Amino acid sequence: MRFFDLHCDTISTRVARGGGKVHLRRSEGQLDLERLRAGGVSAQVFAAFLPTGDAAREVGVTEKPQALFDQIYACYQKELRANKDLLAPALSGRDILKNEQNGRISAILSIEDSVLLDGNLHKLPALHKKGVRIMTLTWNYENSLGYPASPVPADMARGLKPFGKAAVQRMQELGILVDVSHLSDGGFQDVAALSRTAHIPFAATHSCARALCPHPRNLTDEMLHTIGETGSVCGINFNAYFLNGRSGNYTKIDDIVQCARYMRNKAGIDALALGSDFDGIDSTLEFGDCAGLPQLADALAMYFPSEEVEKICWKNALRVFSAVTDR
Ligand SMILES: [Zn+2]
Numbered sequence: 040m041r042f043f044d045l046h047c048d049t050i051s052t053r054v055a056r057g058g059g060k061v062h063l064r065r066s067e068g069q070l071d072l073e074r075l076r077a078g079g080v081s082a083q084v085f086a087a088f089l090p091t092g093d094a095a096r097e098v099g100v101t102e103k104p105q106a107l108f109d110q111i112y113a114c115y116q117k118e119l120r121a122n123k124d125l126l127a128p129a130l131s132g133r134d135i136l137k138n139e140q141n142g143r144i145s146a147i148l149s150i151e152d153s154v155l156l157d158g159n160l161h162k163l164p165a166l167h168k169k170g171v172r173i174m175t176l177t178w179n180y181e182n183s184l185g186y187p188a189s190p191v192p193a194d195m196a197r198g199l200k201p202f203g204k205a206a207v208q209r210m211q212e213l214g215i216l217v218d219v220s221h222l223s224d225g226g227f228q229d230v231a232a233l234s235r236t237a238h239i240p241f242a243a244t245h246s247c248a249r250a251l252c253p254h255p256r257n258l259t260d261e262m263l264h265t266i267g268e269t270g271s272v273c274g275i276n277f278n279a280y281f282l283n284g285r286s287g288n289y290t291k292i293d294d295i296v297q298c299a300r301y302m303r304n305k306a307g308i309d310a311l312a313l314g315s316d317f318d319g320i321d322s323t324l325e326f327g328d329c330a331g332l333p334q335l336a337d338a339l340a341m342y343f344p345s346e347e348v349e350k351i352c353w354k355n356a357l358r359v360f361s362a363v364t365d366r
Pocket of ligand 1: 151245319
């Protein structure tokens with residue numbers, strides 16, 4: 040089985056912050072290139088995660104978002120150069136297929152928290168040129184685009200700001216996949232409306248189902264239905280506390296399988312994908328790490344026919360990524 044993982048934080052949380060000592064090829068975290076290969080991963084999204092506020096202070100990040108992105112970007116480029124035998128950048132769905140033929144894992148660059156736009160639309164073409172193909176509109180704080188998911192109903196209902204709507208439209212024009220994970224419910228509705236108008240799908244790269252686990256980061260049944268209806272995808276997050284947290288901070292394979300079954304019923308089989316959040320979550324996984332993904336595929340195969348397991352593991356994510364980036 041091949042895999043297309045819509046989200047990990049490895050390049051930001053481990054490599055860029057590892058003081059030059061941690062490398063993508065082999066690391067102690069949940070994901071590295073050798074284990075991606077062992078697991079059969081064909082495309083991996085690497086998020087340039089740009090923490091702000093208390094989150095930045097907690098991890099000792101003092102740089103402004105743009106400077107931090109530049110730093111992570113330099114690190115990402117260095118890793119691409121150092122691991123040419125295993126990894127190649129993918130700027131489009133076509134690149135993923137080409138890289139696969141050449142025996143390379145595709146690396147896709149995303150930005151988690153579009154805070155670095157800071158109200159400037161002109162930054163988007165420059166980021167696209169650098170290879171950014173997915174942008175998560177917000178993280179857990181308000182930014183110039185909109186508001187994050189929140190347990191407070193009035194905050195959760197807040198939509199995108201005018202700049203946020205303009206940024207989404209510009210991303211759609213450029214061929215950047217819009218990511219609604221972390222976004223407020225009101226913001227989600229605005230992205231969905233823009234997606235319907237433009238006939239361009241979007242993604243929730245690393246989110247689960249709110250009906251199974253009442254966390255604001257998760258998607259309601261209505262949102263799941265919208266994702267299916269717009270031809271978009273949702274990458275199931277492997278965080279135990281987003282799946283259900285019944286076993287504490289331990290992610291059972293069955294938790295992910297049950298989330299997939301639920302999402303299929305609400306969003307349809309074409310909307311399901313994987314968004315591990317490796318090295319962004321501290322859950323212990325029953326299948327260990329990215330090398331254990333085939334165990335997840337085997338468990339999915341108990342409930343889904345093989346062509347549907349393929350859709351969940353890579354085909355749906357590739358379809359949406361290609362629809363946005365193959366121009
Ligand atoms: Zn995240």
